[in-house]
Amino acid sequence: MKTELYNNETAFELEPKVIDETRQGEALTMERPVTVKGNGKKYYIESYGCQMNFADSEVVASILSNAGYDSTAQFLDADLILINTCAIRDNAEQRVRHRLMHLSAVKKKKRGAVIAVLGCMAERLKEKFLEEEKIVDIVAGPDAYRALPSLIEEAETGQKAVNVLLSREETYAEISPVRLNSNGITAFISIMRGCDNMCSFCVVPFTRGRERSRDYDSIVAEAKDLYTAGYREVTLLGQNVDSYRFSHDPKLVGKKLVDAKYEEHVVNFAELMEMVAQIAPDLRVRFSTSHPKDMTDDVLHMMAKYPNICKYIHLPVQSGNSRILEMMNRTYTREWYLDRIAAIRRIVPEAAISTDIITGYCSETEEEHQDTLSIMQHVKYEMAYMFAYNERPGTVAAKKHTDDIPEEVKKRRLQEVVDLHRIHSLERNKEDVGKTFEVLVEGISARNDEDVYGRNTQNKVIVFEKGNFKPGDYVKVKVVRCTSGTLIGELAE
Ligand code: SAH
Numbered sequence: 001m002k003t004e005l006y007n008n009e010t011a012f013e014l015e016p017k018v019i020d021e022t023r024q025g026e027a028l029t030m031e032r033p034v035t036v037k038g039n040g041k042k043y044y045i046e047s048y049g050c051q052m053n054f055a056d057s058e059v060v061a062s063i064l065s066n067a068g069y070d071s072t073a074q075f076l077d078a079d080l081i082l083i084n085t086c087a088i089r090d091n092a093e094q095r096v097r098h099r100l101m102h103l104s105a106v107k108k109k110k111r112g113a114v115i116a117v118l119g120c121m122a123e124r125l126k127e128k129f130l131e132e133e134k135i136v137d138i139v140a141g142p143d144a145y146r147a148l149p150s151l152i153e154e155a156e157t158g159q160k161a162v163n164v165l166l167s168r169e170e171t172y173a174e175i176s177p178v179r180l181n182s183n184g185i186t187a188f189i190s191i192m193r194g195c196d197n198m199c200s201f202c203v204v205p206f207t208r209g210r211e212r213s214r215d216y217d218s219i220v221a222e223a224k225d226l227y228t229a230g231y232r233e234v235t236l237l238g239q240n241v242d243s244y245r246f247s248h249d250p251k252l253v254g255k256k257l258v259d260a261k262y263e264e265h266v267v268n269f270a271e272l273m274e275m276v277a278q279i280a281p282d283l284r285v286r287f288s289t290s291h292p293k294d295m296t297d298d299v300l301h302m303m304a305k306y307p308n309i310c311k312y313i314h315l316p317v318q319s320g321n322s323r324i325l326e327m328m329n330r331t332y333t334r335e336w337y338l339d340r341i342a343a344i345r346r347i348v349p350e351a352a353i354s355t356d357i358i359t360g361y362c363s364e365t366e367e368e369h370q371d372t373l374s375i376m377q378h379v380k381y382e383m384a385y386m387f388a389y390n391e392r393p394g395t396v397a398a399k400k401h402t403d404d405i406p407e408e409v410k411k412r413r414l415q416e417v418v419d420l421h422r423i424h425s426l427e428r429n430k431e432d433v434g435k436t437f438e439v440l441v442e443g444i445s446a447r448n449d450e451d452v453y454g455r456n457t458q459n460k461v462i463v464f465e466k467g468n469f470k471p472g473d474y475v476k477v478k479v480v481r482c483t484s485g486t487l488i489g490e491l492a493e
C-alpha cells in the first residue's frame with residue numbers, strides 16, 4: 001500500500017532499451033525505428049510523475065534514437081541529460097529541484113553536457129525555469145518533443161532553448177515508443193493527451209493542454225507490435241479514458257460530438273477497448289484513469305464481455321461529500337459516484353476498485369471529512385492513493401478558494417484515511433485467501449530469487465514459487481496467505 005507516495009511521485013532511473021529488431025506486427029501506420037547512423041552522442045533520461053509521463057519518455061527516446069543518439073544508463077557518460085518532470089504537488093517539484101542540484105555537480109565534471117527539462121514542471125514554469133535553475137539549457141513542454149533535435153542543436157551553440165507550445169492536435173500517434181526499463185511483458189500505450197475537466201485543485205489542464213484522442217489505428221498497431229514482440233499486457237492511458245473519441249473524418253477529429261448522425265463514425269472508449277481486446281485472447285488489456293462522471297455502462301459491459309479485459313477500475317473519488325465535490329468541480333455528487341460503484345458491482349462483480357483521495361480541501365469541515373471516511377467504508381477500496389491538499393499556483397482553487405485548512409488538520413485527516421484504508425486493503429486481501437487466480441508472470445521476486453511474481457486480473461500482485469515459469473506465462477495460482485500489500489500463493493492443482 002502506498003501512502004502519500006502516489007505513483008506519480010516515484011522516480012525511476014530508466015535504462016533505455018531498444019525493442020528487439022524482430023518486431024513484426026501487422027502494423028500499417030506505425031513509423032518503425034529506422035537504423036540511423038549514430039551521431040556518437042549519448043543521452044540519459046530520468047522520469048518523474050504519472051504513467052503518462054513515463055510513456056512520454058519512451059516517445060522522447062524514439063525521437064532521439066531517430067536523431068542518431070544512443071542511450072546510456074550512466075549520466076556521467078551522457079552528452080545529453082533529460083529530466084521528465086511532474087508538477088502535480090509541490091513535493092514532486094522539490095524532488096526535481098534536488099535532482100538538478102545534484103546534476104550541477106555532474107555538469108562541472110562533464111563540460112558541454114546539455115541538460116534538458118521536459119514535462120509538466122517545464123510547461124508550468126516555462127522560461128522562468130532558466131532563471132531559477134541556471135544549469136538548465138533546454139525547457140521543453142509535453143507537446144514539443146518533436147522539436148527536441150533542433151532545440152538540442154540550438155543549445156549546443158551555447159544558447160538556451162525553450163519550446164513550451166501546447167498543441168490541440170499533437171498525439172505522437174505514429175511514433176513507435178522505445179520501451180524503457182521494460183520487463184518485456186507489460187507496456188503502457190497513450191491513447192489521448194491533455195484534459196478538459198478543469199478540476200479546481202489540478203494543474204494538469206494547464207501543463208498538458210486540451211484533451212485530444214489518438215488515432216485508434218495507431219493504438220491498435222502499437223498493441224499488435226507489442227504482442228508480436230512478446231508483450232502480454234497493455235495499459236491504455238489517459239487522464240480521462242472514458243472521454244476517448246476519435247474519427248478519421250477530419251471534420252470530427254477532436255470534437256466532442258453531440259450530433260447523433262455522426263455517432264457511427266466515431267470510435268468511443270468501449271469500442272477502442274474491444275478493438276485492442278480482439279488482437280489476441282492472451283493479450284491482457286488494462287486502462288487508467290476512469291472519471292466517475294463519464295464511466296458508462298457500455299464500458300462495464302465491454303469489460304464483462306472479454307475475459308482478457310482486466311477486472312480492475314481506478315475510479316478516483318477525491319471526496320465523499322457533494323459540497324466539496326462541487327467546489328472541486330468534479331461534476332458528480334456522492335450519490336452519482338455510489339451509483340457508478342453499484343453499476344460496477346452489478347455488471348462486473350469480480351472487479352477490484354481503487355481510488356484517489358484528497359484530504360483538507362478548502363473549507364472542508366470535520367463532518368465533510370467523515371463523509372469521505374464513510375464512502376471508503378462503503379466501497380472498501382482494494383487500493384488507494386491518498387494526499388493532503390496542496391494548493392497549486394494558477395489553478396482555479398488558487399484563484400477562487402482559500403486554502404484555509406491548517407496543515408496539521410490536513411495531515412491528521414490524511415492519517416485517518418490511510419489507517420482506514422489499511423484495514424480495508426487487508427480485509428480485501430484476506431477475502432482472496434483460498435481463491436485461485438490466473439496470474440501473468442512478470443518477473444523474479446525482489447525478495448527471494450526462488451519466487452516469481454505476477455498479477456491477477458484484479459491487478460493484485462501474487463508471489464509464488466518459481467518452478468520452471470518464466471515471464472509471460474499464465475499460471476493458475478491458489479492464494480494461501482496475505483499481507484496488506486501482497487498475496488502469497490502456490491501452484492493450483
Ligand atoms: N486524471 C486523474 C488524476 C490525475 S492527478 C483523475 O481525474 O482522477 C492524480 C491525483 O493527484 C488526483 O486524482 C488527485 O487525487 C491528486 N491531486 C491532484 N492535484 C492535487 C493537489 N493540488 N493536491 C493534492 N492532491 C492532488
Ligand code: SF4
Pocket residue numbers: 195196197198199202203204205239240291
Ligand atoms: Fe486533473 Fe481533473 Fe483532469 Fe484528472 S480529470 S487530470 S484531476 S483536471
Ligand code: F3S
Pocket residue numbers: 008048049050051052053085086087088119120203204207208
Ligand atoms: Fe504529474 Fe503531469 Fe502526470 S503533473 S501527474 S506528470 S500529467
